[in-house]
Amino acid sequence: MKSYIAVDIGASSGRLMLAQSKDGKIVLEEVHRFSNGFTNESNHDRWDINHLIHEIFIGLEKVKKMGINEVELGIDTWAVDYVLVGFDGNKLEDPISYRDKRTTNAVTELTSDLPREYIYEKTGIQFQEFNTLYQLYKENKELLAKTDKIMMIPDYIGYVLTGNAVTEITNASTTQMLNLRVGLFDKDLLDKVNVDQNQFPRLVESGTILGNVCHKWHQEFDIPETEVITVATHDTASAVAGTPGQGDRWAFLSSGTWSLLGTELNVPENGLAAFKENYTNEWGAYGTYRFLKNIMGLWIAQCVRHELGDKYSFGELAEAATAVKPFQQFIDINDQRFTNPESMIKELQEYCSETGQIVPETPGELFQAIYSNLSLFYANELSKLDEILGYHIEKLNIVGGGSNVALMNQLTSTLANVEVIAGPSEATAIGNVLVQMITLDEVENINAGRKLIAGSFKLKHFQPEKDKYGDILVEYQEFIKNRG
Numbered sequence: 001m002k003s004y005i006a007v008d009i010g011a012s013s014g015r016l017m018l019a020q021s022k023d024g025k026i027v028l029e030e031v032h033r034f035s036n037g038f039t040n041e042s043n044h045d046r047w048d049i050n051h052l053i054h055e056i057f058i059g060l061e062k063v064k065k066m067g068i069n070e071v072e073l074g075i076d077t078w079a080v081d082y083v084l085v086g087f088d089g090n091k092l093e094d095p096i097s098y099r100d101k102r103t104t105n106a107v108t109e110l111t112s113d114l115p116r117e118y119i120y121e122k123t124g125i126q127f128q129e130f131n132t133l134y135q136l137y138k139e140n141k142e143l144l145a146k147t148d149k150i151m152m153i154p155d156y157i158g159y160v161l162t163g164n165a166v167t168e169i170t171n172a173s174t175t176q177m178l179n180l181r182v183g184l185f186d187k188d189l190l191d192k193v194n195v196d197q198n199q200f201p202r203l204v205e206s207g208t209i210l211g212n213v214c215h216k217w218h219q220e221f222d223i224p225e226t227e228v229i230t231v232a233t234h235d236t237a238s239a240v241a242g243t244p245g246q247g248d249r250w251a252f253l254s255s256g257t258w259s260l261l262g263t264e265l266n267v268p269e270n271g272l273a274a275f276k277e278n279y280t281n282e283w284g285a286y287g288t289y290r291f292l293k294n295i296m297g298l299w300i301a302q303c304v305r306h307e308l309g310d311k312y313s314f315g316e317l318a319e320a321a322t323a324v325k326p327f328q329q330f331i332d333i334n335d336q337r338f339t340n341p342e343s344m345i346k347e348l349q350e351y352c353s354e355t356g357q358i359v360p361e362t363p364g365e366l367f368q369a370i371y372s373n374l375s376l377f378y379a380n381e382l383s384k385l386d387e388i389l390g391y392h393i394e395k396l397n398i399v400g401g402g403s404n405v406a407l408m409n410q411l412t413s414t415l416a417n418v419e420v421i422a423g424p425s426e427a428t429a430i431g432n433v434l435v436q437m438i439t440l441d442e443v444e445n446i447n448a449g450r451k452l453i454a455g456s457f458k459l460k461h462f463q464p465e466k467d468k469y470g471d472i473l474v475e476y477q478e479f480i481k482n483r484g
Contacts, residue, residue, distance in 0.1 A: 001020055001021065001022075002020070002021070002072060002437075002440065002442060003018060003019075003020055003063075003068050003070065003071045003072070003224075004018070004019040004020070004071065004072045004073075004074070004433045004436050004437065005017070005018060005019075005031075005059075005060070005063065005071050005072065005073040005074070005226075006019065006073075006074055006076070006231075006238075006428075006429040006430075006432035006433050006436075007056055007059075007073060007074065007075040007076070007157075007432075008076055008077075008235065008238070008428050008429045008432060009036060009052060009075075009076070009077040009078070009153075009154075009235075010036065010077070010078060010235065010256065010257060011036065011037070011078055011257050011299075012035070012036055012037060012257065012302065013033060013034065013035055013036050014033070014034050014035075014036050014052060014055060015030055015032060015033040015034070015059075015429075016030070016031050016032040016033075016056065016059035016060070016062075016063070017029065017030055017031070017426065017429040017432075017433070018030075018031050018063060018066075018068075019429070019430075019433040021437070021442060024452075024455070025452070025455060025456040026430065026433065026434075026452060026453065026456040026457075027456075028426055028429065028430065028433075031059055031062050031063055031066070032055070032058060032059030032062050034051075034052075034055040034058070034059075036051075036052060038097040038099065038100075041094065042093075044096045044097075044100050044102065045096065045097040045099055045100040045101075046093075046094040046095060046096055046097060046100075047081065047094060047095050047096075047097055047153075048094060049083060049091065049094055049095055049153070049156065049157075050094075052157065053157055053160055053161075056157070056161070057217065057220070057221040057223060058221075060073075060221065060223035060224060060226065061221055061222050061223055063223070063224055064222055064223055064224050068224055069224050069225060070224055070225045070226075071224045071225075071226050071227075072226075072227050072228075072229055072436045072440065073161075073213075073226050073227065073228050073229065073436075074228070074229050074230070074231035074233075074432045074433070074435060074436050075154045075157050075158055075228070075230075075231070075233060075432075076154055076231060076232065076233050076234065076235045076237075076238040076428060076431075076432050077153045077154045077157070077171075077233065077234075077235060078098070078153065078234075078235055079152075079171050079174035079234045079235075079236070079282075080098050080130055080131055080132045080135065080174050080175065081095050081096070081097060081098050081132075081135070081152070081153050082095060082132060082135070082150050082151060082152050082153065082156075083095045083150075083151050083152075083153065083156040084139075084143060084144070084146075084147045084149075084150060085147065085148055085149040085150075085151060085156070085159075086146055086147065086148055087146070087148040089148075091156070092143055092146060092147065093143070095153065095156075096135070098130035098135070099130070099339065099340045101340075102135070102138045103129045103130055103134045103135055103137075103138055104129065105129075106129055106134035106135075106137050106138050107127055107128075107129050107134055109137070110133070110134060110137050110192065111127075113192070114188070114189075114192060116275075117275060119133075119176065119189070120270060120275045121270060122179050122180065122181075122186050122188070122189070123173075123176050123177065123178060123179065123180060123186065123189075123270075123281075124180050124268045124269075124270035124274075124280065124281030124289075125173065125174065125175075125176040125178075125280050125281065125282070126278045126279060126280035126293070126294060127176075127278060128294060131174070131175065131176040132152075132174065132175035132176065132177065133175060133176040133177050133189060133193060134176075136150075136193040136194075136195055137192070137193045139193070141194060144194055144195065147199060148199070149165060149199060149200070149201055150195065150199045150200055151165060151167070151200075151201065152167065152168070152171045152172065152175075152233065153171075154168070154171060154233035154234075155167055155168055155171070155201065155230075155233065158210050158228055158230060158233075159201075161213050161214065161217065161226075161228055162210050162211040162212065162213060162214060162228050163211070163214050164210050164211045165201035166201050166202055166203075166204045166208065166210065166230055167200050167201045167202065167203050167204065168203075168204055168205075168206060168208070168230050168231075168232070168233040168234075169203055169204070169205060169206070169283045170206055170232045170233060170234040170237035170282065170283050170284060170285065171233045171234040171237070172185075172200075172203060172283075173234075173281075173282045173283035174234060174282055176189075177189045177190065178283070180268050180270065180281065183203075184197070184203065185197050185200060204230055205285075206230065206231055206232040206233075206237070206241075206284075206285035206286070206435050207229065207230070207231065207285070207286075207435050207436075207438060207439040208229070208230040208439075209227065209228075209229055209230070209439065210228040210229060210230045211227070211228060212225070212226065212227050212228070213225075213226040213227075213228065229435070229436045229439050229440075231285075231431075231432045231435040231436060232284065232285040232431060232432070232435055234282070235428050236254050236258075236260045236282070236290065236292075236428075237282070237283075237284050237285060237290065237431070238427075238428045238429075238431035238432045238435070239252075239254040239256075239260075239399055239400060239427045239428040239431055240252055240254065240264060240284060240285075240290055240427075240431065241284070241285050241431030241432075241434055241435060241446065241449075242399065242424070242426075242427035242428060242429070242430035242431025242432070242433075242434060242453060243397045243399050243427055243431070243450070243453075244397065244421075244424075244450045244451070244453040244454035244457075244459065245264070245395070245397050245450060246450060246451070246454070249391060249392070249393055249394045249395065250263070250393065250394065250395040250396070250397060251263045251382065251385065251393045251395070251396050251397070251418075252264070252292075252396070252397050252398075252399065253378060253396055253397070253398045253399070253402070253412075254399055254400050254427070254428075255297065255298065255398055255399065255400040255401060255402025255403060255405075256297060256298060256400040256401050256402065256428075257297055257298055257299045257302065258294060258295065258296070258297040258299065259294075259295035259296065259297035259298070259374065259377075259378070259402065260290070260292050260293075260294060260295070260297075261292055261293050261295060261378055261381050261382070261385075262279070262280075262290055262291045262292025262293060262385065263291055263292075263385065263389070263393065264284060264288050264289070264290060264291070265281075265288065265289045265291045266287065266288060266289070267289070268281040268289045268291070269281060269289075269291050269388065269389075273387070273388045274291075274388055277293070277384050277388065278293070279291060279292065279293055279384075279385075279388065280292055280293070280294065285431075285435060285446065286445075286446050293381050293384075293385075295333070295334055295374075295377055295378070295381070296333045296334050296338055296339075297374070297402075298374075298401060298402055299338075300333060300338055300344055300348070300370050301314070301317075301367065301370050301371075303341075303344035304344050304345055304348070304363075304366050304367070304370065305317060307343060307344060307345050308345075308363055312363060314401075314404075314405075315404075317363055317364070317367045318367065318371070318405055318406070318407055318408075320362070320363050320364030320367060321364050321365075321367035321368040321370075321371055321407055322368075322407055323364055324362075324364045324365050324368035325368075326368055326371075326372040326411060326469075327372050327376070327469070327472050327476075328357070328358045328360070328365075328368070328369065328372075329352050329355075329357040329358050329359075329360070329369055329373075330355075330357065330373065330376070330475070330476050330479040330480070331348065331351055331352070331369060331373040332377075332480055332483055333370070333373050333374060333377055334377065335351070337351070345366065348360065348366065348369065348370075349361075352369075355483075368407075371405060371407050371408040371411065372411060374402075374408055374412075375408050375411035375412040375415055376415060376472070376473060376476045378396075378412045378415075378416065379412060379415035379416035379473050380473065380476065380477055380480070382396070382416045382418065383416070383473075393416075393418055394418060394419065395418060395419045395420075395421060396412065396413070396416065396418045396419070396420050396421070397421045398412075398420055398421070398422045398423075399422075399423065399424060399425065399427030399428075400425060400427060400428065401425060403422040403423045403424070403425045403427075403460075404422075404425055406422075406460070406462075409422050409460075409462050410462050410465070411469075412462075413462040413463060413464050413465075414464045414465045414468055414469060415469060415472065415473050416464075417464045418464065419461065419462070419463055419464075420461070420462040421459055421460070421461055421462075422459065422460040422461075422462065423457055423458060423459040423460055424453065424457035424458075424459070426457075427453075430453055430457075434446070434449040434452075434453070437449065
């Protein structure tokens with residue numbers, strides 16, 4: 001029986017998940033969890049990448065102590081951030097976080113020469129100030145001159161583990177520098193940010209075997225024999241691979257720190273309607289495209305909970321929210337002011353005050369405001385998705401942490417008039433493992449894998465509640481339109 005390890009690292013934490021196939025089902029177990037976060041160093045918010053790598057080895061030591069001597073391993077993380085590696089093979093400095101303020105106004109500056117329509121036609125990627133394109137545009141030019149290789153975060157971790165360097169396509173597509181037509185980094189865009197194609201390791205598909213963990217790490221840590229497989233290294237790509245969507249006309253909502261809402265296409269959609277709505281065509285596993293919208297997500301809830309002293313669980317806060325009437329205020333939760341404020345609670349309250357609305361005060365009021373407005377945003381984006389695609393999405397698969405928030409899932413189902421299928425919450429790790437299993441021929445293909453997932457994990461179903469909330473969505477859409 002093969003043992004698979006999914007290394008799944010997000011903005012606030014990382015974990016190693018052990019997966020095995022037993023009695024025709026995937027069995028998943030968390031073996032190690034560790035913290036993650038950025039700190040301000042040299043006037044920039046930076047990730048401690050060495051800490052993350054060290055924790056992977058600590059987790060692998062725990063796996064070895066479980067009596068497991070051989071494992072497969074895949075790595076997925078967040079997107080857009082990168083590590084600059086010098087000609088000696090070592091990182092030049094810790095990577096800067098996408099939440100760093102260095103890219104403020106970078107989109108406006110870069111697109112003064114290259115029109116947005118031109119960039120979108122080439123890449124199909126939505127405009128966000130933290131995209132790698134704008135990070136490199138603001139990068140220290142002297143540092144770039146010393147750079148041999150630019151590696152996305154999961155590719156760099158794989159490089160440190162095995163000594164082999166690649167650029168996996170699902171994460172590379174988020175840079176807003178891959179050309180949809182030629183399948184390579186676009187020369188015009190690279191020239192604009194003073195980067196050469198050769199500074200990126202070779203592009204590879206999800207499911208590429210990277211190699212074994214270097215011998216030197218076995219001398220330092222008591223770990224199993226480990227073969228690393230380059231999975232869908234962007235965590236959203238892994239989450240979508242781990243979503244048990246079946247048939248046609250289904251959408252996904254990967255609900256975590258960020259909310260990624262969209263559908264899976266075989267052909268990218270980068271026409272004028274998609275451009276105007278700022279939808280993105282991120283590359284997925286097995287020749288697919290994740291046609292989606294990037295939404296602020298549970299980051300707001302995480303910040304508010306932290307400001308409340310972490311004395312409430314998310315379950316307790318959701319329960320408190322159910323006692324509060326929904327839709328007491330309309331909030332554009334994708335507003336840039338909520339990206340990284342000093343106080344999320346204060347920012348939410350000031351927004352409501354500025355717009356002449358009821359100001360949420362208690363934990364229950366704050367969380368009802370968050371969940372109500374996330375649901376409104378999801379329903380609004382689903383209506384836009386219907387317009388672009390030319391048909392009505394009938395089922396929404398919600399995966400990730402948000403799949404556990406029944407209040408938000410039911411509101412979304414009713415507002416959007418879709419069936420919501422919630423779960424699995426661990427879709428990212430499951431998708432990571434699934435790509436490994438397909439690579440090693442334990443699962444035939446992605447469709448067979450999704451059926452396996454549906455039979456392995458408990459899913460919850462929510463149906464629209466008829467004649468409830470009336471024209472709330474229409475009122476919200478008008479509010480957002482008037483806000484510009």
